[in-house]
Ligand SMILES: Nc1ncnc2c1ncn2[C@@H]1O[C@H](COP(=O)(O)OP(=O)(O)OP(=O)(O)O)[C@@H](O)[C@H]1O
């Protein structure tokens with residue numbers, strides 16, 4: 001089964017959808033076959049990848065429509081600067097307002113339905129990784145998502161990155177992992193904590209990041225700077241790789257992509273960076 005990375009934070013607007021599609025685009029450019037599942041009824045993943053919003057997830061999970069009719073293959077020209085992604089691909093299971101209804105339609109005994117969907121998605125599309133975008137807030141569907149997740153990528157704004165907050169998140173995720181291990185024989189982990197919208201001249205941001213990096217050197221990823229290019233590229237429905245080649249955002253985008261690749265393959269980050277050093 002493909003590795004499943006869930007991009008999460010209960011707070012809204014921290015950059016979950018941005019990170020999801022950026023990492024998917026980067027991995028596809030590295031030759032990976034990437035599945036993206038949007039579990040947010042706002043449908044932002046489809047918007048950012050410039051494809052039509054659709055009931056894909058609802059249709060596949062609840063209406064049991066064949067996956068081939070629910071999944072959208074994203075044209076490379078929507079996210080890769082020269083359209084050339086080699087063997088890499090992005091397959092999106094998009095979301096729409098109907099996604100709201102999933103918890104009401106999915107009864108208790110169907111907790112494994114989402115797990116089966118992930119298996120089918122992996123097999124039918126020969127996926128290397130699945131990246132899940134999640135909605136803000138608590139959701140009844142959360143338990144299904146936890147069940148399928150191998151690694152969580154916790155995206156946070158820098159003001160809110162506190163030691164206590166991270167400890168709490170780690171405790172919650174350890175509990176999830178324990179339950180998953182009991183049912184499936186394997187747990188889940190925090191793949192990374194990604195500080196987003198960092199302003200290097202803001203003391204509080206610098207303080208939070210250096211304090212946390214000292215305590216959790218393995219899981220705090222390089223911060224992504226606050227740059228208007230992210231919002232501008234989203235507005236144009238272009239990936240950051242197309243919108244800002246060679247810019248600092250572009251470097252931040254490659255850094256998060258390389259880290260996800262290192263996590264999914266178990267390889268050393270330094271090795272991945274050297275092997276996949278990307279030229280503009
Ligand atoms: N590093 C950044 N610098 C500047 N703007 C950013 C950055 N990262 C994300 N943004 C912008 O912040 C806004 C929110 O981002 P995004 O939609 O990815 O957040 P989200 O966590 O998915 O939100 P929601 O909780 O509503 O799903 C968008 O306009 C996006 O372009």
Ligand SMILES: [Mg+2]
Nearest residue numbers: 016017040044
């Ligand atoms: Mg979002």
